């Protein structure tokens with residue numbers, strides 16, 4: 001038996017955090033995984049996902065070979081084929097679609113950006129000629145990132161420093177379930193004596209731990225932030241020096257916030273007037289502070305972007321931005337080639353960009369907004385501006401699904417799905433299902449079988465994080481100047497046993513077959529990293545990626561306070577834009593404002609409850625890991641939380657199965673009675689399916705049983721008018737429940 005080898009890899013069992021892992025390997029087999037505590041990016045102690053690494057790699061539910069459908073769609077009949085056959089046939093079909101309908105008739109779907117090879121998909125699509133990349137990034141992260149770029153000219157990065165930072169705020173973020181690193185950081189802040197505040201409709205673990213819990217009505221974050229701005233300005237609690245020297249639009253913001261006196265905000269948010277005053281004063285009195293904004297604001301259509309804007313403007317006026325212990329403005333990492341330089345954005349012609357579905361209506365997140373922001377970044381930072389990657393400008397998924405179904409405004413005939421599970425992750429499952437079935441070619445490149453693979457024409461096996469070299473996604477998308485690279489711990493291909501490609505190889509191989517060979521000079525993913533970190537390797541005296549990973553591993557350049565003084569920021573005015581000239585150019589309101597969804601009385605009567613959906617549950621990550629028995633033992637069934645009073649009226653007991661119903665459909669989840677939120681709400685879990693159920697139609701692994709997106713709506717008229725984010729919380733989530 002050979003010696004155990006130690007490999008330094010990057011975990012991607014969850015969203016693009018990329019925690020550093022040590023993987024112990026013998027004879028090409030993973031023996032054990034441990035957190036690499038010497039590296040800068042590590043998970044919170046309570047993250048259990050890496051414990052499954054050994055079982056995960058060879059789990060029978062993993063995809064191991066390319067499969068081609070051999071019966072009718074959804075019949076679960078497959079023929080194993082070679083990678084060459086799969087890629088040749090897919091490329092031929094894509095070329096035929098491009099010739100007949102145009103390149104825009106091919107779309108891609110992304111999940112939560114697993115790994116740092118998302119650029120490869122964008123590169124492929126730019127070279128192919130299609131602007132139609134869709135993804136859940138529309139409802140998770142892209143809105144926040146684009147608001148930061150438009151407002152501050154960069155990401156805001158918390159500079160948590162005991163002794164300096166006075167307050168840690170979690171706004172709409174249950175880090176206990178969804179963010180191991182930020183939850184750890186929250187607990188550490190508390191231990192270090194910082195005050196803590198949680199803004200959330202539910203009395204969850206972070207609310208319990210916080211010094212102050214603000215129980216807001218879901219979807220009304222914009223109004224609360226504007227009400228706080230109102231109080232802070234009226235009472236002179238803002239940072240006059242910062243506002244006068246480094247921001248534009250204060251007078252206009254003051255005027256807008258004037259329309260949000262505490263009594264009006266109390267009516268909208270469900271808080272008392274005193275609570276609005278106290279929250280504003282408490283926040284202003286404890287500066288500098290750090291804040292984590294969760295997906296709740298993004299899920300609150302029609303207020304998504306303006307909610308995120310309002311919360312960020314609140315931060316901008318209290319003197320926490322650009323000061324030590326507060327929130328710093330990120331800058332690119334010198335010597336590192338960021339994603340935006342890898343995407344071949346210049347290759348997509350303007351006439352093709354203008355065809356991006358949904359971006360005529362939802363202009364902030366599509367190409368129109370991206371082009372304005374990218375130009376500002378380039379002006380200040382040059383070509384390697386790091387931020388504003390094209391990933392942040394997706395096509396509008398609900399519009400793309402409707403184009404598949406109707407052929408309007410033009411036909412979309414193929415969807416290439418990579419590490420994404422559209423039947424679980426997008427709203428309005430029935431419409432998504434019909435849209436996918438209407439395509440001529442549905443290809444899914446993923447880690448395991450899923451309901452989406454079950455209806456695909458080709459199913460292709462992707463390498464997991466242990467099988468590929470990867471890095472934390474920080475510097476690559478401009479989030480933080482931190483380069484932390486890892487290596488593949490075990491091979492992705494062992495002939496006869498399993499043959500997986502990593503994301504980079506997959507898009508490259510497909511691209512080469514479609515005439516893109518000249519644009520993919522790096523043969524392997526290792527070559528890509530050696531190219532991107534060449535200057536860093538030189539500076540450290542390393543001649544190979546392996547040497548860099550083993551001896552340097554990570555380079556960090558923390559942003560410094562005082563960026564505003566050095567100016568200009570990467571915004572049109574060069575300052576923090578309280579009044580957004582980018583939104584103005586896009587013909588949107590440059591200042592945040594709250595919109596109350598207009599729900600007809602008869603709907604309110606028929607569907608008296610409001611579903612808070614999309615909450616995360618440890619150990620799952622969205623629709624993943626349901627096949628891991630150890631995890632299912634901890635958390636076997638989907639849970640809907642119902643207030644005791646509501647349950648009593650309906651005759652529902654703890655543990656009963658309960659139907660959740662909207663105008664779109666009905667699913668069931670198991671009741672857990674609670675008094676942690678208002679009786680008008682229920683809290684449901686998303687992305688549930690059952691690998692143990694039949695893969696074939698009509699079951700599709702139990703797709704229609706408990707998947708909450710069967711009941712959620714993606715009607716473009718209900719989406720956020722700036723970003724197109726569809727509602728998952730707030731008034732548009734009206735429903736009713738009954739005992740099943």
Ligand code: SF4
Pocket residue numbers: 011012013014015017018019042043044047048049050180181
């Ligand atoms: S937080 Fe995410 S990336 Fe980090 S160890 Fe846990 S699953 Fe892996």
